[in-house]
Amino acid sequence: MFYFALVSVLICLCLNDGADAAKLPSSWTKCNRTVKTFPECFRKGIEYAINSFNKPTPELELGSLEPLDIPSLDIGEGRGAVNVAQHFKNVKLHGLTNVKIYRSMIDWDKKTIITDSLSPSLRLEGEYAMNGRVLLLPVMGQGTCNITLENMKIHHVMSFDYVERKGKTYMKVTDIAISMNLEKISFKFHNLFNRQRGLGENINNVLNDNSADVFNDVREGYEKSFGLIFKNLANSILLKVPVEDLFLN
DSSP states (O other): OOOOOOOOOOOSOOOOTTSOOOOOOTTSOOBOTTSTTHHHHHHHHHHHHHHHTTSOBGGGTBOOOSSEEEEEEEEOOOSSSEESOEEEEEEEEESTTOOEEEEEEEETTTTEEEEEEEEEEEEEEEEEEEEEEETTEEEEEEEEEEEEEEEEEEEEEEEEEEEEETTEEEEEEEEEEEEEEOSEEEEEESSBTTTOHHHHHHHHHHHHHTHHHHHHHHHHHHHHHHHHHHHHHHHHHHTTSOHHHHBOO
16 A cells, blocks of 8 residues: 655744745845846746755755755655655765756746756755565664665756735745656665664665666655655745845836
């Protein structure tokens, strides 16, 4: 039976509904929503903003997102090859800010933001615990791990609404759906089978030799998890900066 459980992705991007409105960094581009060049301007602006998060952004009260700290992350069992729930904690996500945006557009009537992006390398480092089966082989252990996703293409569809606060209007992402396609994923789980080195190396080799099948089986878990991360990141900006200060008109 298939279960997906995202117990918690607790990102330290605290939002204070009572806080005063913030301003965008002066180096960020504001786009005119009424001109034909808006989609390209918006695409470039989104890419520049995400790239700039590799250092602190004091105007938005954000620290560096390189790496991004994720205290807890659960990926549930797959439907076939991966019959094991993956529990992660104290995760550092590297490479989030190194992204290329190929398309980004807003449908104002449908209140939807659509974006296509490419991340050359996303690396998850942290602590894991799991007990189950992968490709019919028993897998158990807990320790440190490294999961690297290479050339990850992501299609994002964000739904948003407007909220009023202290006489100003803000955008808020209410829902997000993403689809992920990658070129390669590699796994390294340390301390499998209570440090039985031979068994642990064999399982890591099996995972990497069959990495496409393994990822496809738990793709939904990764999409849900990353979707929640992106939603929180978007709202960490949108709920601080009024709509009138996001765009030229």
